[in-house]
Structure formats: C-alpha cells, structure tokens
Amino acid sequence: MALTGKEISQMHAQYIAQSWSKSGGAARPIKSGKGIYLYDYDGNEIADMSSLLVCANLGHSLPEIVDAIKAQADQLCFAAPCYATEAKSTLAKKIVDIAGADHFQRVLFTNAGADANENAIKIARNFTGRTKIFNRYRSYHGATLGASNASGDWRRFAAELGGANGFVKFIDPYTYHDGWDKADEEKATKYYLHLLEEQLHYEGTDNVAAIMMESITGANGVLVPPKGYMEGVRALCDKYGILMICDEVMAGFARTGEMFCWQNFDIVPDIITFAKGVTCGYVPLGGVVMSKEISKYFEDHVLQCGLTYSGHTLACAAGNAAVDYYLDHNICDHVKEVGAYLAEWEDKMVEKHACVGEARHIGLFSAFELVKDKETREPLDFYGCPNALKAQAIAKLENEYNVHTYGRENTLSICPPLIITKEQLDEILPKFDEVLTWIDEQLATVEKDPNYTTAMAIVK
Ligand SMILES: Cc1ncc(COP(=O)(O)O)c(C=O)c1O
Numbered sequence: 001m002a003l004t005g006k007e008i009s010q011m012h013a014q015y016i017a018q019s020w021s022k023s024g025g026a027a028r029p030i031k032s033g034k035g036i037y038l039y040d041y042d043g044n045e046i047a048d049m050s051s052l053l054v055c056a057n058l059g060h061s062l063p064e065i066v067d068a069i070k071a072q073a074d075q076l077c078f079a080a081p082c083y084a085t086e087a088k089s090t091l092a093k094k095i096v097d098i099a100g101a102d103h104f105q106r107v108l109f110t111n112a113g114a115d116a117n118e119n120a121i122k123i124a125r126n127f128t129g130r131t132k133i134f135n136r137y138r139s140y141h142g143a144t145l146g147a148s149n150a151s152g153d154w155r156r157f158a159a160e161l162g163g164a165n166g167f168v169k170f171i172d173p174y175t176y177h178d179g180w181d182k183a184d185e186e187k188a189t190k191y192y193l194h195l196l197e198e199q200l201h202y203e204g205t206d207n208v209a210a211i212m213m214e215s216i217t218g219a220n221g222v223l224v225p226p227k228g229y230m231e232g233v234r235a236l237c238d239k240y241g242i243l244m245i246c247d248e249v250m251a252g253f254a255r256t257g258e259m260f261c262w263q264n265f266d267i268v269p270d271i272i273t274f275a276k277g278v279t280c281g282y283v284p285l286g287g288v289v290m291s292k293e294i295s296k297y298f299e300d301h302v303l304q305c306g307l308t309y310s311g312h313t314l315a316c317a318a319g320n321a322a323v324d325y326y327l328d329h330n331i332c333d334h335v336k337e338v339g340a341y342l343a344e345w346e347d348k349m350v351e352k353h354a355c356v357g358e359a360r361h362i363g364l365f366s367a368f369e370l371v372k373d374k375e376t377r378e379p380l381d382f383y384g385c386p387n388a389l390k391a392q393a394i395a396k397l398e399n400e401y402n403v404h405t406y407g408r409e410n411t412l413s414i415c416p417p418l419i420i421t422k423e424q425l426d427e428i429l430p431k432f433d434e435v436l437t438w439i440d441e442q443l444a445t446v447e448k449d450p451n452y453t454t455a456m457a458i459v460k
Pocket of ligand 1: 114140141142247248
C-alpha cells in the first residue's frame with residue numbers, strides 16, 4: 001500500500017540526515033510537480049518561487065526533458081567516461097557554442113556544482129603552477145572540501161576545521177550594505193578594485209592561480225556588481241597572469257536573461273563552471289568549460305581529474321533537451337520581459353515597505369534586502385542568525401500561503417522558474433506583499449542598534 005504524506009514525512013525525520021540543519025525535523029512531503037507548481041499529499045498547490053534551489057529553471061516535469069530521459073534510459077543509461085556517446089558529445093558542443101567557440105573549447109563534465117568548482121580549482125593550479133585561489137566572503141561554491149573552503153559564507157566553517165590550503169577571501173562589492181549611494185556606483189567599483197589589487201599584492205600576485213567568483217552572487221543575496229566591477233577584475237587577472245573563474249552554477253542557463261550570466265558584462269572568463277540549470281535538476285549534472293588555451297595545455301599534460309559518472313549519459317540527455325528548450329523557446333527574451341515586470345513590482349515594494357531597503361534584480365534573479373531601519377541600513381537579521389525574522393517570514397510563506405522560496409541572513413529571494421508568466425506573478429506576488437507587511441509590523445518590536453552605521457556613513 002502506498003505511504004501517506006504523513007508517513008513519508010515521519011520516515012524522513014527518522015532516516016534522513018538533513019542538509020545544513022539539525023536532523024529529525026519535519027519536512028513537507030512532496031508528491032509531484034508541474035510547471036511552476038509543486039503538489040503535496042494533501043492536494044495543496046505550492047508556487048515554487050525559488051525554482052527549488054534555483055535549479056528548476058524550466059519548471060517541473062517539462063515533457064521535453066522527461067521524454068528525453070525516458071528515451072535515453074530505453075537505449076542506454078550510462079557509459080563510462082572513456083566512451084564517446086551522442087548525448088555527451090552533443091551537449092559539450094552546445095555548451096561550448098553558447099559560451100563562444102572562438103574562446104572556449106572543452107568541457108569536463110562533473111556530477112554537480114561543488115565538484116565542478118573543485119575540478120576548476122585543480123585545473124587552474126595545474127595550468128598556472130600557482131596555489132592561491134581568491135574568493136569572496138559572500139559566496140557559495142559547494143559543500144565538498146575544496147569548494148567549501150572556496151566558499152565565503154558560514155557553510156565553510158566546518159570544512160575549515162581540517163583545512164584546505166591556499167584560499168584567500170576578499171570583500172564583495174556589497175554596495176547597499178556598505179552604504180554607497182547608487183549615484184556613486186563607479187566610485188564604489190574603483191574602491192573595491194583598489195582593495196582587491198592591494199590584497200593581491202599582499203598575497204603575492206605570482207602566487208595567485210585564480211580569482212573565482214559567482215558571476216553574480218546568488219544564495220548570498222543576488223549581489224549585482226556595480227558598473228565596471230567585473231571588467232575591472234578581468235583587467236587585474238590579465239595584469240597579473242591570474243585566471244578568472246566564473247561560477248555559473250546558480251546564475252547560468254538563462255537565469256539573468258543571458259545563457260551565461262557573465263555575458264551581461266564586457267568580459268570573457270578563462271574557466272566557467274556550471275550545474276543546476278543545465279538539466280534543471282531532473283538528473284544531476286555539472287561541468288567545467290575551459291578556454292582554448294587551457295584545453296590545449298591538456299593535450300600535452302595529463303588532466304588529473306576524473307569521476308565515474310563524468311558525462312553521465314542520462315544526465316547529458318536531460319541536458320541536451322534542456323539546452324534545446326532554452327534556445328528554441330527564446331527563454332532569455334522571455335526572462336528579460338517577465339523579469340522587467342517583476343523588477344517594477346519589487347521597486348514598488350521598496351517604496352511601500354519599511355523593511356525593504358533595496359530590491360536587486362536582473363532577469364528572474366532577484367532578492368529583497370531586509371532592514372530594521374532604512375535610514376541606517378541596519379540589517380533585519382545579522383549574519384548567521386538562522387531563526388530570525390526573515391526565516392519566520394519564509395516559513396509563513398510556505399505554510400500559510402503555499403509559496404516556496406528561500407533567503408540567507410537578511411535577504412529574501414524571488415527566483416521563479418523562467419517559464420513563469422506575468423499572470424502567474426499577478427496571482428502570487430500579493431502574497432509576498434502581505435508577508436512584507438507582516439515583517440513591517442514586527443519591526444515595532446525589534447530592537448535596533450542606536451549606534452549602527454554603514455562603512456560609508458563612517459567615512460562621510
Ligand atoms: C554558485 C554556486 N556554486 C556551487 C554550488 C554547489 O552546487 P551543488 O550543490 O550542485 O554541488 C551552488 C549551490 O547552490 C551554488 O549556488
């Protein structure tokens with residue numbers, strides 16, 4: 001007899017070690033999905049406004065991807081990495097073409113995002129003969145040992161206990177938090193780049209293999225960089241012979257209105273890592289795209305990387321179907337149009353709500369910056385307060401409104417599947433509005449720090 005939702009949830013609590021949480025807590029049992037919606041065992045329709053972990057870019061149960069997986073399963077589920085398969089070869093070519101075949105050549109497929117970054121680090125060190133990898137504090141690159149150490153947010157702490165060498169953190173261009181005005185964006189860029197260059201010197205520019213960044217920081221609050229920042233980092237890389245690695249695991253595959261997020265800027269990285277949206281999570285897959293120069297290097301040198309499931313046949317079949325869908329249905333154009341509509345609404349929320357300090361958005365990649373006080377910009381929840389107000393707001397959305405999303409610290413993300421329509425947004429966004437009103441009401445009871453100031457407020 002089929003299990004009930006309650007039984008599934010109870011077994012989850014008993015047998016599943018829950019990621020990034022204490023084990024034994026309740027988990028909502030999910031039965032199925034269609035388009036932007038998930039369905040639980042009580043028949044509730046849940047609007048997925050975060051594309052799960054910002055991976056279900058084309059929504060749930062898209063027939064084109066499901067059918068491709070079924071067809072591949074009937075033919076062959078898996079061939080070892082030493083074999084050439086149609087699914088793997090064609091997907092690699094498509095990804096190189098999307099990135100730009102004039103600059104990129106080869107793909108190393110991985111199982112997901114963390115091991116894509118892990119391998120990108122090894123490749124960068126091998127290619128340059130240098131050790132240090134520069135990463136930013138507000139970043140997440142995955143949960144394996146190297147990727148964790150590369151990550152900046154608190155999820156790296158457990159991995160740092162045993163350690164992995166050579167990771168240097170630098171400060172993000174988190175302009176709102178630091179107190180910059182929008183009008184001074186270019187000045188902010190110069191400031192952050194100046195600090196970065198200074199730090200490169202302190203670490204020894206000849207020791208630095210790569211600067212590895214999310215093209216736009218995702219989980220830590222959709223930090224769209226100030227104008228000229230990415231171009232400035234590229235210039236520093238060129239100046240000191242450092243590789244630029246763009247982590248596109250979350251921001252890639254049309255999320256920002258470009259197939260790769262770095263394509264929003266006037267740069268070309270040396271290495272790209274990807275996962276999530278390449279298959280929309282239907283089957284796990286990730287990868288590392290290498291420039292022609294790096295690809296050529298590994299024609300004469302052994303690539304000391306390998307995974308049993310590199311280029312997994314079922315996953316590549318899913319990837320081919322997903323990539324075809326993005327391109328054939330002009331998903332990037334749709335994202336730009338619907339994203340502009342979402343952005344307009346989010347900007348209205350900044351005017352309307354005392355708790356919304358800023359809305360950051362590009363394509364369908366967006367987050368609210370939640371504050372206690374707009375004047376001082378004091379964050380609603382300080383770094384590392386997991387059970388604070390924002391978390392309660394997210395639980396409220398899920399449990400009372402059947403809207404699923406996520407957020408870290410003082411940010412609340414809205415990153416729906418890229419196929420969402422304006423009509424669907426019209427139905428769902430008022431629920432966010434109501435929850436923001438609820439946060440506004442709680443602000444009266446929240447203790448503010450009378451001495452809180454941003455870094456720029458101190459300077460001024
Ligand atoms: C930017 C970024 N890089 C890497 C990862 C790790 O990917 P995975 O969980 O597939 O290993 C994530 C996951 O959220 C991510 O957001």
